[in-house]
Every structure is written in C-alpha cells, then in structure tokens.
Amino acid sequence: MTDKNAQAEEFVLRLDGISKRFGALTANSGISLGLRRGEVIALLGENGAGKTTLMNILFGHYVADEGTVEVFGEPLPPGNPRAALAAGVGMVHQHFTLADNLSVIDNITLGTESLWSRGNGRAAARARIKALSRDFGLAVHPDARVGSLSVGERQRVEILKALYRDARILILDEPTAVLTPQETDALFDTLRRAIAAGLSIIFISHKLHEVIAIADRCIVLRHGKVVGEVDTHSTDRAKLASMMVGGEIALPEAEARAPGPALLRLNHVSTRAKGTATGLRQVTLDLCSGQIIGLAGVSGNGQAALADLVSGLVRPDQGSIEIGGRQPIVWSPREALRHRIARIPEDRHKTGTISDFNLTENAVLEGYSCPPFSRRGWMNWRAAESFAKDIIAKYDVRCQGPAQRIRLLSGGNMQKLILGRVLEPTPKIILANQPVRGLDVGAIAYVHSRLIAARDAGAAVLLISEDLDEIQSLSDVIHVMSEGRLSPGFARGSMTAAELGLWMAGQGFEGGEDAA
Amino acid sequence: MTDLIDILISASFWAAVIRIASPLILATMGELICERAGILNLGIEGIMVVGAFTGWLAVYQGMPLWGGVAVAMAAGMLFGLLHATLTIPFGLSQHVVGLGVTLLATSTSSFAYRLALPEVTSPPKIVPFQPLDVPVFSDIPFLGEVLFTQTAFTWFAFTVAVLVSLVLFRTPLGLAIRAAGENPSAVEAQGLSVTGLRMGAVIVGSGLMAMGGAFLTLSAFSSFFFEMVNGRGWICVALVVFGAWMPGKAALGAILFAAFDALQIRLQQTPLGADLPYQVFLMAPYVLSILALILMSRRAEVPAALMTAYNKGER
Numbered sequence: 001m002t003d004k005n006a007q008a009e010e011f012v013l014r015l016d017g018i019s020k021r022f023g024a025l026t027a028n029s030g031i032s033l034g035l036r037r038g039e040v041i042a043l044l045g046e047n048g049a050g051k052t053t054l055m056n057i058l059f060g061h062y063v064a065d066e067g068t069v070e071v072f073g074e075p076l077p078p079g080n081p082r083a084a085l086a087a088g089v090g091m092v093h094q095h096f097t098l099a100d101n102l103s104v105i106d107n108i109t110l111g112t113e114s115l116w117s118r119g120n121g122r123a124a125a126r127a128r129i130k131a132l133s134r135d136f137g138l139a140v141h142p143d144a145r146v147g148s149l150s151v152g153e154r155q156r157v158e159i160l161k162a163l164y165r166d167a168r169i170l171i172l173d174e175p176t177a178v179l180t181p182q183e184t185d186a187l188f189d190t191l192r193r194a195i196a197a198g199l200s201i202i203f204i205s206h207k208l209h210e211v212i213a214i215a216d217r218c219i220v221l222r223h224g225k226v227v228g229e230v231d232t233h234s235t236d237r238a239k240l241a242s243m244m245v246g247g248e249i250a251l252p253e254a255e256a257r258a259p260g261p262a263l264l265r266l267n268h269v270s271t272r273a274k275g276t277a278t279g280l281r282q283v284t285l286d287l288c289s290g291q292i293i294g295l296a297g298v299s300g301n302g303q304a305a306l307a308d309l310v311s312g313l314v315r316p317d318q319g320s321i322e323i324g325g326r327q328p329i330v331w332s333p334r335e336a337l338r339h340r341i342a343r344i345p346e347d348r349h350k351t352g353t354i355s356d357f358n359l360t361e362n363a364v365l366e367g368y369s370c371p372p373f374s375r376r377g378w379m380n381w382r383a384a385e386s387f388a389k390d391i392i393a394k395y396d397v398r399c400q401g402p403a404q405r406i407r408l409l410s411g412g413n414m415q416k417l418i419l420g421r422v423l424e425p426t427p428k429i430i431l432a433n434q435p436v437r438g439l440d441v442g443a444i445a446y447v448h449s450r451l452i453a454a455r456d457a458g459a460a461v462l463l464i465s466e467d468l469d470e471i472q473s474l475s476d477v478i479h480v481m482s483e484g485r486l487s488p489g490f491a492r493g494s495m496t497a498a499e500l501g502l503w504m505a506g507q508g509f510e511g512g513e514d515a516a
Numbered sequence: 517m518t519d520l521i522d523i524l525i526s527a528s529f530w531a532a533v534i535r536i537a538s539p540l541i542l543a544t545m546g547e548l549i550c551e552r553a554g555i556l557n558l559g560i561e562g563i564m565v566v567g568a569f570t571g572w573l574a575v576y577q578g579m580p581l582w583g584g585v586a587v588a589m590a591a592g593m594l595f596g597l598l599h600a601t602l603t604i605p606f607g608l609s610q611h612v613v614g615l616g617v618t619l620l621a622t623s624t625s626s627f628a629y630r631l632a633l634p635e636v637t638s639p640p641k642i643v644p645f646q647p648l649d650v651p652v653f654s655d656i657p658f659l660g661e662v663l664f665t666q667t668a669f670t671w672f673a674f675t676v677a678v679l680v681s682l683v684l685f686r687t688p689l690g691l692a693i694r695a696a697g698e699n700p701s702a703v704e705a706q707g708l709s710v711t712g713l714r715m716g717a718v719i720v721g722s723g724l725m726a727m728g729g730a731f732l733t734l735s736a737f738s739s740f741f742f743e744m745v746n747g748r749g750w751i752c753v754a755l756v757v758f759g760a761w762m763p764g765k766a767a768l769g770a771i772l773f774a775a776f777d778a779l780q781i782r783l784q785q786t787p788l789g790a791d792l793p794y795q796v797f798l799m800a801p802y803v804l805s806i807l808a809l810i811l812m813s814r815r816a817e818v819p820a821a822l823m824t825a826y827n828k829g830e831r
Contacts, residue, residue, distance in 0.1 A: 082707030097705035099698035110695050111706030113688040
C-alpha cells in the first residue's frame with residue numbers, strides 16, 4: 001500500500017487551506033482540518049467566527065475562493081450539494097431545511113429517487129424510516145406534517161434525512177441551540193449510537209460544556225482562522241473560553257438585590273393563540289422595580305404572546321393588567337410607551353430597525369412623535385440627530401456617523417444603538433427579548449452589564465431567552481414558560497439547569513390541560 | 517324560474533359547460549404548476565394570446581390541427597423561458613415580469629398578425645377540431661350528448677388535468693416541484709437544483725397556458741381576433757387560488773365558472789334578459805366567481821415560498 005492510501009484510511013474528511021470572502025469580510029482564511037473515522041470533532045467559535053461558512057463550503061452551498069475538500073480520499077467538486085450527499089456527507093442545518101407543509105416521509109425522500117422515475121412507493125420508505133428511528137432513537141411519525149412537529153422532532157427529521165441517505169459523515173450546526181437540556185441529552189444519545197455505527201461527526205457549537213461532553217477533539221476558530229486544536233479530555237471550560245475569545249473577558253456579575261414595588265402585575269391573564277403562536281394560559285406575574293425577571297423556555301411556548309402583551313400589542317382576553325397600581329382603560333402600545341415600557345425586540349433586523357433608514361431615523365423610531373423630536377406635527381431632525389450622536393458616543397456604536405444606513409452595521413453595533421434608544425429615556429420596565437442573540441462574547445458582556453445597570457437604577461427588566469446559562473447568570477427570579485403556562489418564580493440559584501429543563505418540558509405545572 | 521330549470525336540465529347546456537371549461541382547465545393547470553414551484557406567472561394572459569395566435573396561424577398556413585397545438589405550445593414555452601430567466605436566476609419581481617410578459621406577448625401577437633395578414637379586414641377562418649362521435653356512447657341519452665360529442669382537444673384538456681395531478685402527487689418529480697414552492701433551501705439541501713426545477717415548471721406551465729389559448733382558436737372559434745382571451749388568463753390565476761392549489765379542485769372551479777358563463781348567455785335569451793341590461797349577465801360569472809373565491813379560499817394553504825426568489829449561496 002502506498003502512503004496516500006494509508007492517509008485516506010486515517011482521515012474520512014480533509015479540508016485543506018479553505019478561504020472564503022464575502023465582499024470585504026473574510027469569513028474563512030486558510031482553514032485546514034481532518035476528521036477520522038468514528039471521531040467527533042467540535043468546531044468551537046463565537047458567532048461570526050466562520051464555523052457555519054466553513055461547513056456550508058464543505059456541503060457545497062458556497063464555493064470556496066481557495067482550498068480543497070477531500071472525502072474518503074476523493075476530492076469533492078465545489079459548490080455541489082448533490083456530490084457532497086453522494087460522497088456520504090449529511091448536514092443538519094441550524095435553520096432546518098424542511099418544508100413545513102409536506103409530511104416527514106416526503107421531506108426525507110425528497111431528491112433520493114430519480115426525478116424521471118415513478119418512485120419506489122412509500123411503503124418501503126416508511127419501513128426504512130421506522131427502522132432508522134428505532135436504531136438511532138429518533139422517534140417521529142413518518143406521516144406527520146412537519147409543520148405540526150415540535151422543534152426537537154424537526155431536528156430528528158433533519159438527522160433522519162442524512163441517515164436515510166447513508167451518510168457516513170454527519171455535520172451538526174448548532175444543534176442544541178433550540179433544545180431543552182433533556183432533548184440535548186437525547187440528541188447526544190443518538191450521536192453516540194451513530195458513532196457506534198461507524199459514522200464520523202462534526203459538531204458546531206459555542207456552548208463549552210456540550211463540546212466537552214460529546215467531542216473527542218476541539219478545533220477553535222476565531223475571525224475565520226483556526227486558532228487552536230485541543231484534546232477535549234485534557235482541557236476545561238476556562239481554557240476553551242479564552243481560546244475562543246482570544247483573551248479573558250470579564251463577565252458581568254449581577255449581585256442579588258432586594259426588589260422594589262411591583263410596577264406591572266398580570267393577574268391570571270389568558271390570550272388567544274394567534275395562528276401557530278401559542279397564547280397565554282392563566283399567567284400571573286409581577287415585574288418589580290430593581291429586579292431582572294428571567295423567562296426561560298423553548299421558543300414558541302408563549303414568550304411572544306407575553307412580550308406582545310407587555311408591550312401593548314395584545315390585550316388580555318381574560319384576567320387583568322395592573323400598571324402603576326391601577327388597571328389601564330385601554331391597553332395599547334401607546335399606553336405602554338406612556339408608562340415608560342421600553343423593548344429590545346427579538347429580531348433586530350425585522351422588527352428592531354428599518355434597514356434602509358439611517359442611524360438618526362432608527363434612533364427615534366419609538367419617540368419620533370413626541371417632543372423634542374417633533375413639534376406640532378413637524379419633525380425636528382436637529383434634535384433627532386443630536387440624540388443619535390449621543391447614543392453613538394455613549395454606547396460606543398462603531399459607525400461612520402448618524403447619516404449611515406443601519407443595515408451596514410454589524411449585529412453588535414446595531415444592538416448597541418437599539419440599547420441606547422431603549423435605555424436613554426430611562427424606562428421603568430425593559431422588555432429584553434433575546435437581547436444577545438447572534439452577538440459575540442464582548443458585545444454580550446456589554447449588553448448584560450447595561451441591563452444590570454438599568455436594574456440597579458430601579459428598572460424592572462423582563463429578560464426572555466432560550467439560553468439557560470444567560471437566564472441563570474442574570475436573573476433575580478426565574479420563571480419557565482411551557483405551552484403558554486408560567487411556572488412559579490424561582491429565586492436565583494435555587495434551581496439547576498436540569499430542574500429548569502423539566503419545567504421547560506412541561507412537567508410540574510398544575511392542572512395540565514384543564515388550566516386553560 | 518322555469519326557464520332556469522329548463523336550461524339546467526338541457527344536455528346542450530352541459531355540453532357547452534364542458535367546452536367552455538376546457539381552455540380554462542389547460543391554462544389553470546399551467547398556472548398551478550408554476551405556483552406549486554413557487555413562481556407566480558402573470559404572463560398567463562399574454563401567453564394565452566400568443567398560443568391562440570400562433571396555433572391559429574400555423575393551421576392557417578396549412579399545418580395539421582395538432583401541429584398547430586404543438587406550435588402554440590412551443591411559442592408559449594419560449595415566453596415561459598423569458599419569464600423564468602428573469603424571475604429565477606435574476607430574481608426580479610414576479611409581478612412586474614409577469615405583467616411585462618403579458619404586455620409583450622399580447623402586442624407581439626397583434627404586430628405579427630398585422631405582418632402576416634396585412635390586407636385582411638375580416639378575420640380569416642380555419643377548419644377547427646370537429647366533435648368526436650364515439651360510436652354507441654354518443655347514443656346514450658343526455659350523457660352521450662354532454663360527453664361524447666366533444667372534440668379531441670377537450671378530451672386532451674381533461675387528460676392533462678389528471679396527468680398534472682398524478683405527476684404532482686405521485687412521483688418524485690412532483691414532490692421536488694412542490695418542495696421547491698414550499699422551501700427552496702430544503703430542495704437545495706437534498707442535492708436538487710431549485711433553479712432547474714422552477715425553470716422547468718414555468719416553461720412547461722407556460723406551454724400549457726398557450727395550449728389553453730390555442731383551444732380558443734382551434735376548437736372553440738375558428739378564427740383569431742385580438743380580444744378573444746378577454747381576461748380568461750386572470751380568471752385562471754383566481755381559479756388556482758379557488759382550487760387551493762389542488763389540480764382536481766381547480767378543474768372543478770373551471771367547470772363552475774364555465775357553468776356560470778354558459779348560464780348567463782342562455783339567461784339573456786329568456787324574458788328576464790329583456791328586462792335587465794345585458795351587462796348584468798356578462799358580469800354575473802365574475803361576481804359569482806369572486807363570491808365563490810371568498811368562500812372557498814379562506815382555509816387554503818398557499819405554497820410557503822410562492823413569490824420568493826431563491827439565490828444559492830446568498831447570506
């Protein structure tokens with residue numbers, strides 16, 4: 001046997017010198033790595049470090065500017081997902097690539113048979129899917145409509161898609177971001193079975209404890225480059241974190257404080273479900289001055305309804321709202337603003353900003369109709385611009401100036417502008433919905449420290465997040481939402497992640513279905 | 517009232533319904549394929565004009581009738597290719613491109629008609645498809661007259677509807693087309709080409725639309741005039757919604773519309789027609805269609821990725 005064959009046996013996958021640029025941004029720069037048979041490697045890095053780009057190149061969604069990919073010793077043609085699939089590469093995307101209106105079986109068999117054939121019938125496909133489900137612990141009904149499945153079930157469908165095609169290499173892009181701790185454990189069980197069956201796995205994450213739990217080897221990316229490679233059995237979270245960030249970052253500490261009076265009370269509030277969004281079921285909640293109230297839960301369990309309710313977009317169908325000690329006559333967004341409720345929206349691109357507006361216009365999106373920004377129906381752009389300049393200086397928004405269009409800003413800088421817009425008028429209640437999603441560690445620390453400062457100044461902060469670590473490190477009181485129900489409040493440090501996970505999965509709630 | 521019942525139980529009325537429905541069914545199937553793949557094809561009205569014109573011209577110049585149908589289909593596919601190229605790889609607005617294709621196709625047809633026949637004042641006639649007299653069956657009372665005196669082109673139109681349904685729901689190709697209209701990323705991730713599927717669907721769909729147009733000149737009427745399509749294309753766009761993007765339901769919708777249309781023509785000749793302005797009757801099928809559309813389409817599931825362009829490798 002020649003040298004080359006020996007190497008091919010060792011590595012099932014090799015990336016060599018991969019570089020990719022998007023305009024001025026270098027997403028990947030000269031990345032090389034190898035994956036052995038039966039091995040799990042973790043790609044660790046912050047948001048924007050280039051992990052997803054790298055995997056999209058491997059899978060053929062993007063074409064690399066430089067570098068080559070070899071699978072089982074054969075070079076993989078660039079930009080061709082079909083070739084990647086045929087070579088045995090299966091990818092579980094972060095944003096699932098499933099068609100909601102089609103059934104599980106349709107989603108799995110899509111593209112597996114020649115388009116010009118009559119097809120082999122569904123019976124055989126169904127039997128195969130059931131066998132795979134059993135072997136790998138991926139329970140899901142083959143005939144269910146994907147749109148009716150939970151997030152965890154959808155992920156199982158994504159994994160089944162790869163297994164159905166006999167994938168030998170499985171790439172999972174941030175697979176645990178949307179799962180409860182228990183679902184994560186089930187996923188890891190599936191992955192261990194896959195390894196036992198001879199598959200190799202690339203696991204992308206920025207959660208350190210998961211990387212240590214599942215991976216054999218960890219490759220750390222920063223700014224598109226490999227900055228380190230470590231054996232996960234001989235490292236710890238602190239070391240990985242400093243490699244990932246490139247230095248120590250002081251994480252803000254929130255010290256417990258005694259809560260002030262309740263600013264907003266919800267008494268047994270129920271709201272109707274809106275389309276696929278869950279409504280609220282008998283939610284009772286106090287938002288007290290000087291407190292961060294953390295709301296944990298898998299997304300889609302009523303957090304959106306609660307956020308809409310607090311910001312005035314939705315009125316309670318049953319129960320009542322009490323604000324400043326009395327019930328508002330008409331509960332509306334205008335009324336909410338009048339009571340100085342500010343919100344950091346969940347999706348800063350879609351609802352938080354208007355991409356084609358400049359920074360000044362975006363800075364006054366909420367206050368534009370009040371003095372000093374407008375008087376007698378006319379905008380006062382000078383006041384608006386000086387407000388924007390204030391925010392830019394105080395919140396360190398890196399930009400060309402207030403006239404720049406906001407779409408050109410990075411996520412972190414966009415969030416800083418929103419933060420300034422929200423916090424500058426010193427609100428009484430702050431609704432922070434996923435305030436750090438997609439931000440890097442530095443920006444996260446900044447946003448968190450600002451929220452803590454606002455709390456210390458007497459505001460009530462309602463923090464909604466899918467990230468349990470974030471909830472646990474910041475919140476004075478933690479509530480869990482599941483199917484529109486709200487758990488009792490748990491004091492800081494009184495619950496472990498696993499205990500919260502059980503609540504997230506719907507255990508512990510009284511009354512069950514009848515509570516509605 | 518008795519007039520109405522007399523009309524509804526007459527075989528000639530139902531034979532007319534089937535005849536009027538045929539071009540609508542062909543064009544509706546064409547639009548349905550496009551929309552199932554995620555592309556709204558508003559070129560339909562113009563493409564039907566092109567089909568009506570080219571099919572008629574080919575037969576007028578001496579080609580056999582089916583040759584005319586083939587020419588119409590090819591011409592429709594050409595305009596489909598234009599629409600597909602602009603909306604799919606270039607990702608331009610499907611509304612603007614569709615209306616543009618309609619304007620271009622309509623005016624190109626009238627221009628070509630003037631070029632081909634500069635000195636004709638009244639539209640020349642061709643010999644259209646003749647009713648197929650199926651022995652034995654055509655002697656069945658009522659049903660024989662309704663079903664077995666239709667032209668081969670009508671049979672073809674109904675066969676197309678069945679075929680479209682089978683392909684969309686019973687084959688891997690149909691699954692891939694539907695998935696392209698539901699979530700293009702899912703199609704891409706399974707190694708198929710979204711661009712290829714969508715372009716194919718739009719081109720084939722446009723071919724069907726043009727055949728629907730050709731039905732008007734080659735089977736319904738025997739000459740070509742400019743206003744003959746007369747909004748039928750837009751009706752087909754509505755019929756796709758009415759049918760909730762299901763071929764069977766959409767074909768039923770076409771038959772329903774055809775029934776309203778056949779009914780209003782006949783009602784005009786009753787005593788009622790003497791009392792009411794004839795415009796009321798002309799309007800009736802459209803008003804009734806809008807009502808039916810409102811009732812039927814409230815729970816329809818739109819293809820999730822309809823009218824969203826897909827660009828591979830974009831972030």
